[in-house]
Amino acid sequence: MILPLFIKTLKQNWKLLLIFFAVLIMYMGVMISMYNPDDMAAMLAILEALPKELLTAMGFSDSITDITSYLGSWLYGLLMLAFPLVYCIILGNRLVAKMVDNKSLSFLLSTPNSRIKLVVTQGVYALLSIFVLFAVLFGIGVGLTASIYPGLLNVGAFLKINLITMLLNMFVMMICFFFSCLFNESKQALGLASGITIVSLLMNMLGNTSEDLNIIKSLSFYGLYDPVEIALGAEIWQLCLIYSALAVVLFISAVVIFNKKRLPI
């Protein structure tokens, strides 16, 4: 970790994080305010005008009644995956590949700091920003539901949903970071990172639409858990471990590759 570099990276990227904060907090507010603890049926009726497949693809489940599984399904089923994904793709490119592409990295390398330290600092910023994103969203979610529907939210289960979603997004962040370290051109780094992650997310959505397509879902790293089941008490530690391990492997490989590779700067 190099503190001055971390501060510079923060200065250049906090606005990006803020935008995604604003969008996700807005959605969270809308979703929580739409919840009606007395009459889920009335709310579901509003959505009946839409095709059922569309709703399931979005991760909306109609079998839910409590607010924890409601948020798990309606918020963490797609929105908390899709928006952070865009953030990961943009940030991942900015942290490394963009600086190689425009050659500004040569200034960092003309200071007595090793490549490993430089790139680890960038990776730590990426992971920390995802952590802060979900920690704050979790806090706001708990705060909002407590003020509107006190006592209804299962905070423990909601924490678990946030934890696994955070780890999943850290894994996605590391995919983008890995390609950013691998390629010397933004175009290639962005292309492969967004290609792999967006296809995975689409596979997850497609797999949700019907039982027959479930196999597609289980092939995607997005489709390995169901937030509604977690809300109802499913255990997640195994999957947490898998996502964490994958993220760590990608992080280490990215650092090793970046340390060895030729930089045309």
Add this chain to the structure above:
Amino acid sequence: MIEVKNMTLTYSSGKGIFDVDFAIKDGEVTGYLGPNGAGKTTTIRGILGFMKPNQGSCSINGLDSIRDACEIQKTLGYISGEMAFFDDMNGDEFLQFMQKMRKEKNNARLKELLELFELDPRGKIKRFSKGMKQKLGIVSAFMHDPDIYVLDEPTSGLDPLMQNRFIELILKEKARGKTILMSSHVFEEVEKTCDTVIIIKDGRIVEKSDILTLKNSQRKGFSIKPSNLEDATKILQASGFDYSLKVGGIIQVFVTGENIDKFIKTSAKFNIDNFDVMKQSLEDIFMQYYGTKEDLS
């Protein structure tokens, strides 16, 4: 001491540098010259450790460019051939950032450099002119008072006044015993500052010598205005002299020492209106290495 040992560094396109080998002694200023795409920046990438050579190695003060890249940077000042700064940074913010990254703060020297180049670093770098960006890069490479400089076209984008200021700066650093490798296209700046010159062409070193020897060893230039241009060129060609035609019916011929007699006798075969011995500048010497093989005189 900068050492490049039998370095071959090729790209996937097959271009690159081949078996480049030279050493720059402590306190020596060396000019690194060559046409565009000859391999100057590639050599510098090897020296800085940005790219691992296919073969051979580079070292600075005995430290390996790849293995000890971090250690080397403590005593190195580097100017990149292509100035690309970070987005949305102010000039003064950038200089402070570089000081912090180096954990070295010499504000007296920084102030001196800013005054020398008349640079006000405030404001967004993005809005800076090319010359201002170049000055900012120069200041950043010199402000920590390193012992060794690797400078890739350091004066590109600077106006003639500032180019002179830069020459002053280099001469001052030279007097303080610094070791400098400088790639350049500005012959004047090389002529004024460098002790030795290395010329690279098509990825291979074609000349390596100190400036004085280079000047002395060179061929004499003659400028003749013949009465009949056609006759004269025919006769010269028949005797195997390479010549170039200049405006106003003037022929320029470069001749090595042992051929002067033959040249005088050959030119006696046609009528001459005017005859001049040219004072050959270093630029003329370098120019021989710049063109393609066919136009080498």
